[in-house]
Amino acid sequence: MNFPPFLNLILGPLFVLFGVFRINLGRKVTPLLKEQGGMRGQPKLNQYFVGTIYIAAGLFVIYLAASHYL
Secondary structure: OOOOHHHHHHHHHHHHHHHHHHHHHHHOOOHHHHHHOHHHHOOHHHHHHHHHHHHHHHHHHHHHHHHHHO
């Protein structure tokens, strides 16, 4: 199933922004956040890794959408 390229150009930057958000969460991990659990309570390295994966996925989606227009 192919998504329309304009939808990919909307979702790609959202992936990148969410990846940056995850990396910033990794910089702010505190004991209080660890007690809450969930996404905010994960270890720093896990936040960095998941954030990097989201950024790479977003850039790949943008690349696929841009290659459709070229």
